[in-house]
Amino acid sequence: DVKVTQSSRYLVKRTGEKVFLECVQDMDHENMFWYRQDPGLGLRLIYFSYDVKMKEKGDIPEGYSVSREKKERFSLILESASTNQTSMYLCASRLAGGTDTQYFGPGTRLTVL
Amino acid sequence: GEDVEQSLFLSVREGDSSVINCTYTDSSSTYLYWYKQEPGAGLQLLTYIFSNMDMKQDQRLTVLLNKKDKHLSLRIADTQTGDSAIYFCAESNYGQNFVFGPGTRLSVLP
Numbered sequence: 480d481v482k483v484t485q486s487s488r489y490l491v492k493r494t495g496e497k498v499f500l501e502c503v504q505d506m507d508h509e510n511m512f513w514y515r516q517d518p519g520l521g522l523r524l525i526y527f528s529y530d531v532k533m534k535e536k537g538d539i540p541e542g543y544s545v546s547r548e549k550k551e552r553f554s555l556i557l558e559s560a561s562t563n564q565t566s567m568y569l570c571a572s573r574l575a576g577g578t579d580t581q582y583f584g585p586g587t588r589l590t591v592l
Numbered sequence: 593g594e595d596v597e598q599s600l601f602l603s604v605r606e607g608d609s610s611v612i613n614c615t616y617t618d619s620s621s622t623y624l625y626w627y628k629q630e631p632g633a634g635l636q637l638l639t640y641i642f643s644n645m646d647m648k649q650d651q652r653l654t655v656l657l658n659k660k661d662k663h664l665s666l667r668i669a670d671t672q673t674g675d676s677a678i679y680f681c682a683e684s685n686y687g688q689n690f691v692f693g694p695g696t697r698l699s700v701l702p
Contacts, residue, residue, distance in 0.1 A: 483634070512690075514692075519600060521680065521693050521695050522635075524690075569634055569635065580623075580625060580637050580640060583634035583635040583636070585634045586633065
């Protein structure tokens with residue numbers, strides 16, 4: 480059974496703080512993704528990683544960076560949080576090369592004050 | 593770029609059928625998915641259909657695909673209060689480049 484976990488369910492930070500969101504998957508998946516979800520906009524891809532130490536920008540990478548030092552862990556970093564980054568952040572993983580779907584974590588609701 | 597559209601809200605009465613519609617623009621889509629998101633949770637895959645299929649049925653769920661019109665629908669028979677959630681349509685090309693719709697919030701009224 481695939482499990483994707485995220486370090487926090489709820490997080491409150493102040494403007495200008497550095498924020499780390501952690502995602503861990505236990506199925507040896509090569510591909511990992513970070514999305515943000517906003518009402519009426521659906522899921523928008525921030526960054527994804529095909530494999531360890533590899534990263535690609537998604538549709539809305541501005542204000543974010545990522546780190547993939549180990550296969551099971553994909554971190555999203557907000558270098559200087561701003562109020563417009565208040566959102567639900569969803570991590571997902573999938574097996575590379577096949578037609579498998581993405582498996583999602585429970586999400587982290589980040590509020591930036 | 594590719595786009596996936598859905599209506600944002602749907603209300604039905606308990607016991608009725610729900611039909612959630614989705615349109616997409618990418619003609620090279622090979623897989624189309626329906627995900628369910630319950631309050632405070634991540635997305636859970638409900639079902640998917642390969643683009644060479646017209647229909648797929650799985651218990652109370654029926655997926656219809658009209659590839660010519662790029663239209664996908666999800667029918668939930670005998671809708672229950674536990675079906676209240678946000679339903680996302682998504683498409684991909686052989687598992688790459690997932691594009692999600694905005695989600696349809698289904699409210700089931702007693």
